Amino acid sequence: MKILIATDKPFAKVAVDGIRKEIEAAGYELALLEKYTEKAQLLDAVKDVNAIIIRSDIIDAEVLDAAKELKIVVRAGAGYDNVDLEAATAHGVCVMNTPGQNSNAVAELALGMMVYAVRNFYNGTSGTELMGKKLGIHAYGNVGRNVARVAKGFGMEVYAYDAFCPKDVIEKDGVKALDSAEELYKTCQVVSLHIPATAETKNSINYALLKDMPKGAMLVNTARKEVINEAELIKLMEERADFKYLTDIMPAANAEFAEKFAGRYFSTPKKMGAQTAEANINAGIAAAKQIVGFLKDGCEKFRVNK
Ligand code: 3PG
Structure with missing residues (x-):
């Protein structure tokens, strides 16, 4: 063989x-x-x-x-x-x-990106801390669970929404389970994406969902680029100067993101969570x-x- x-x-x-x-x-x-x-x-x-x-x-x-x-x-x-x-x-x-x-590796990268963002991309200026911030985990699978574990170590208040995972399973980990993605994005200043790319999820992270995130919002995507509606994320980031996007899956519109949103957009050159x-x-x-x-x-x- x-x-x-x-x-x-x-x-x-x-x-x-x-x-x-x-x-x-x-x-x-x-x-x-x-x-x-x-x-x-x-x-x-x-x-x-x-x-x-x-x-x-x-x-x-x-x-x-x-x-x-x-x-x-x-x-x-x-x-x-x-x-x-x-x-x-x-x-x-x-x-x-x-x-x-490979889920711990992806989770560590997601938290690393959050630190990088709240410390203003290590540019030497005064940033903020993760402790006390509300983190929303969108999909509570193997990676989501690891993100919750590490985030709790940082002292974050951790929430999750998963259409397929029972709420009591999520809550056993000391994570607050919410009823909808809309509620998660409305509640949490930081959202970490862990949904797979399927016919249902493609383009599902859109303007309507992201627009209600609290002030100083940050979206971290170590899932798949296809789940993001890039045109609508660009529109939102044009409207909201407080919104940050960090990912390890380079968007198709990387050049446009990089040019328009310097200091609040970051992508690794290759997918590197794992x-x-x-x-x-x-x-x-x-x-x-x-x-x-x-x-x-x-x-x-x-x-x-x-
Ligand atoms: C996965 O689905 O396991 C991760 O996205 C890692 O993908 P990679 O092996 O291409 O880095």
């Missing part, structure tokens, strides 16, 4: 070494395609492989057509909006993710183990295209 790691944004070397150990211990062969620049390189690399480990790499019908021997794709991470699930099912390919494995050695090791090795479990024992835990 041949397993391919296909990562446009590579794992830390220590994670690749760990994955290799798991794969070779199972008697399989590991191939590596990193930092590829053309889709053709991916199409060529998948030709003879039985399993693929990816990150935000796109697995669409064309890739699946090229991968004639493919049995399983594991997205080493949480969001799998980069995989065409219907096409995978049609090709008889199992798709899994590795939930929770870019830590620890997260790479956790998610990468979990992916390798899930592949071995699937190929050897037919284990389908974490399958997302049921």
